Amino acid sequence: MLKDMTRAALAAALLVAGLSSSLPAAAQGYPPPPPPPGAVPGAVIVPMAPPAPRVEVVPAPPPYAAVWQAGFWRWDGYRYRWIRGHYVRPPRERHEWVAGHWEERPGGHIWIEGFWR
Template identity: 45%
Template sequence: MPAFHSSLSRSTLRWGAALLAAGALLGGCAVVPAPVAVADGDVYATVAPPPPPYEVVPAVPYVGAVWIGGYWNWYGGRHVWVPGRYVRPRPGYHWEPHHWEHGPRGGWALRGGHWVR
């Protein structure tokens, strides 16, 4: 009885290997939806953010730490909660928290989230 590979031509084996390699490469590809729009650091969403969840503020980890509350970000076509955290303050600045503003033509814009003099 002849061996299995001897019944296949080299050309057939090469094509099979090429198709297998192409399938492996394409199988690893993923399509990730992009945010609606990003300009000047602002994020725009098509729907209003949900109410913020209740956050338990942990004990201050070091003297002078500032709590930055969590917020809803817009990523991949949906709102994603970013939890609050402690940060070192910038001397002479105060934190402007993230907040959503409803646009005049619909949609929502994420503003703030930076230090202000």
């Protein structure tokens, strides 16, 4: 009987050990690994480079003040998807659009969002 209880306890311990090894480090009580050098907080590192940008035909501007925002490749978690360019009204007069771009970093590529300056 003692032998059966020992086997059951050992089996339970092995089961728990096997389950905990598949948990993230933080769930096991360990701190997460440090981010790679040059990482941007909250940025997703994509292991493969984006395709070359597509050539877009820029339509005539609208009859109001607008800035053309060129198309770009967006990573959706599985693959790159093309986001078409479009005209946008600037938030204020004389604001300039700085386009987003992909940057190579250790471990892959990250997207740097565009912004108004």
